Amino acid sequence: MSISDYPAVDYVHQRGGGGNGTATTDHHRLSSKRKLDDYGPSLDDDEEYEDFSELVSVRMRKDEPKAVNSSSDVISHNINGSLSDIDTRHSDARSACSSQSESTRSSFRLQFFVRMMSEGNTMVMQACPQDTVKSIHERIQTMKGIPLFEQRLIYRGKQLQWEQSLAECDIQNDANLQLVGRMRSTEHPQAWQVINDMVSLICRLCRGEVEHDALKTIKGLMTSYLNMTPRLDNDSASGYFQIFMSSSAPKVLIMLYMSPYRGNKDCADCSIRHFLSSCRTTLSKSLHNQCARVVLKFCKLLRRVSCEDPLYLSCRSTFGSLLETAGVSYGSDCSKGMILIQEISPFVRELANRLLKDLDYSMESPSSVGPLLSDVRDFIAFILPLRTGIKEQQACKGSSLPDEKRHKHLIPAEEIEYLHLMFIELLKKMDHCLQKMEESWAAKERGEDDMLYSAWSHYLSILKELYHISKLYEGAEEEFWSVLRRQRSMICVLIIRYAKRTDDHQWILEHKSVTNFESRRHLAMMMFPEVKEDYEELHEMLIDRSQLLAESFEYIARAEPESLHAGLFMEFKNEEATGPGVLREWFLLVCQAIFNPQNALFVACPNDRRRFFPNPGKFIWKFYFK
Structure with missing residues (x-):
């Protein structure tokens, strides 16, 4: 079974009715009373009930703010008979x-x-x-x-x-x-008012009505709503995000995005991107759980439109970045707004299939784009919680936890099997890509082709993620390293040309058999902080060559560590030369003086090599006591 046998992602497109006047009228007629007819199968037959319930707009009775199950007693009787x-x-x-x-x-x-x-x-x-x-x-x-x-x-x-x-x-x-x-009450009447004003405005736009400064109004209402959200009380903040979902705000924004009327798509695009940006910058990391659930809803709705839609790709990347701090539940319990691992799996399948396809394109010609940086980054973000869950599950196998608790947090077996199949498929594809790369590199060395493939730059990131996955399955790690040893020359080329200082390369340094001296030297040099050439202030030193070690010690001993990190300006007395060359010469002479046996703190006794005497040089002891 290959990973193509698994359902990658739901490619059902949005039905045409999403933007017509009838659908939007149903949303616009939402009143303070629970709209029961909106639950009918005419909404989205293939969505779960939770999707139906989110279309219902619920408001609080102003005269009974705490009444949980209350409604009007005004009942319509049959007026045809007395x-x-x-x-x-x-x-x-x-x-x-x-x-x-x-x-x-x-x-x-x-x-x-x-x-x-x-x-x-x-x-x-x-x-x-x-x-x-x-x-x-x-x-x-x-x-x-x-x-x-x-x-x-x-x-x-x-x-x-x-x-x-x-x-x-x-x-x-x-x-x-x-x-x-049944009418529901809420403790946040102002939040309900703001979100209902926004939903009503969007519904009018979906009907084709012209609203002056609609985008500015929607963004203003959205900003006001997010500013109401408490920053410290997570329980209270979850209520605000629940209002946002219950009011059908995500769905009406997507309806606006699919609306055929002029300007509606751009308005919805800017509004949704404004929400995504606010989630990342305005709200604290403690609220990322709640933000992730809203962004996940946007992803599900937009994926029905197209998996290539730019807004969908932006929502997917935002959702992946929020997963770094959001909680993920590996069982069936999604308390405290945590994301279920089953909700992440479709994105893993989608991105894995996309990477396999793009890796094929990366071998066709130097101009082929190959895997996109955003796809590789999203793949790593979505695969991380799945890897973490499998690792924790394997650690709990030999534990003394009760069976019911252990079963509650089990990742489905098909998810574990799929990840293993995905690893095998991607590793085979990377082996094939590295073989093609070796052929292209050999042609370049012979002068037949001087073009480099831009897609090669993402190979190391994909290999690093495959290395982490290999540690989860028996025999997979050895299989991974055997491929890298077989493609050793190309791995070294990738390291020298594409390894970045910001990446963690410890995983490959642990196995010297897949690297050579030049690649290991390149990785070691990147561990040092990046050299800064332009400094506002330099530590100046004027050294007499005859007193090189003593004067150098005096300058450095009096200097602040921060000033030495900033940079050095070196000049010898009675000499005009300055610049980097003089600084390198001074550094060489100082190193030679330090390791000169005559400048040692102790010298060996000429008659008995087992005995040592203090060096008679006075300046050496002066340095020591300082």
């Missing part, structure tokens, strides 16, 4: 039921109507009088996807209780029931 007609029909039905036998009563089925108060849609349902109200709620959940705790059935101005039967509620044939939602 109350007297309803009472008469109700009395006739009761008398008819009382005259029936028990067997007939058990087989009788009611037909009644359930009206969705938000849009006026009506469902026709049938049930036995002995069925409970809860069973009706469950059927509504199956039909419409509305969770039980979001439903309230009203009949004749009273809410029906779950444990009651339809007969106990006195529901008759052709009865009209109203289905309404």
Whole structure:
């Protein structure tokens, strides 16, 4: 099985309705009441329920800020008949039921109507009088996807209780029931107001309405909202990010991005990028968990548009950078806003397939782009939490943790298997790339081709990540080093030409068999701090050649360490020459004087080599006591 057999990523494109007037009107009609009809399958049939629930806009009643499950008692009755007609029909039905036998009563089925108060849609349902109200709620959940705790059935101005039967509620044939939602309260009414203003404005833009300075207004509302987010209280801050998700802000921004109306795409692009930038610069690292979940939502929605979309690539890179500080859950528990490892896996598959394809392109011609720096960086960022989880899981195998706790944090076996297959595929591809590189390099040495492939610059970074993956699987590390030993000459070329001072090269220094002297020297030199040529102040020294060691010691002993780090200006007395050449000569003469046996602190006794005497040179002891 190769990694191409695994599903790489969801390439389903956004349906055309995402930007038309009908879809946006549904968003715009969101009111302070729970919109139950929005749960219907007409939204996104292939999304999970959590995606449905995020389209629902929920607001707080101003008169009851702490009421968790409250709603208006104003119920619409059937206005086609008078109350007297309803009472008469109700009395006739009761008398008819009382005259029936028990067997007939058990087989009788009611037909009644359930009206969705938000849009006026009506469902026709049938049930036995002995069925409970809860069973009706469950059927509504199956039909419409509305969770039980979001439903309230009203009949004749009273809410029906779950444990009651339809007969106990006195529901008759052709009865009209109203289905309404539960209103939720919030401790952040101002945040709700700001985010609702932003969503309403975006919905108007999606309908084609022209709004003056729309981009400036959206960015201002978004900035105000993020500034409200507490910087220290993470629990309170999570509530603000939950409001951002529950208000469908990510979805309406993507709707604006897909809108066919002029200027909407650019407006959405700038707004989303403004949010990404604020997450990285404005908010503290402690809030990166919450930021990552919002950015992840943007990635999921944009990936349905196109995996090549520039905005998607930007969101993916931001999500990868946030993972460095965000918490990742390796089991099924995503408490405290942590990212599930299953949510990261699609990106790993996508980037692995992209790298395999780009590595093939990198061998075609010198002008081939090959792997992009952003793709390599994202690949490393997404693979890190997966490697960490597998390493921790392997460490827990021999531990004394209870089985239930150990099982709770297990990474799925298919993820571990996929990473191993991906390692094998990428290692084979890199071996092939290095062989092609050797052929091109030999042609360059012969003068047949003087072009260098730009894609070679990313080979070392990919090899480094493969080295870390190899340590997770038995036999994989030896296989990795055997490939590098076989391609030793090209590894040395990569080190000398493309190794950077900012990278960690300790992994390759541990195995001298894959490097030569020149490559090891190059790596060792990069461990020293970078030399700065232009200094504002230099430490000046005027040295007499006859007193070279003594005067040099005096100058250096009195100097501050920071001034010596800044740079030296060297000049010999009675000589005009200055510059780097004079400084190198002085350094050579000082080293020769230090290692001169005559300047040693102790000298050997001429008659007994086991005995030593202090050096009679006075200036040597003066240096020592100083």
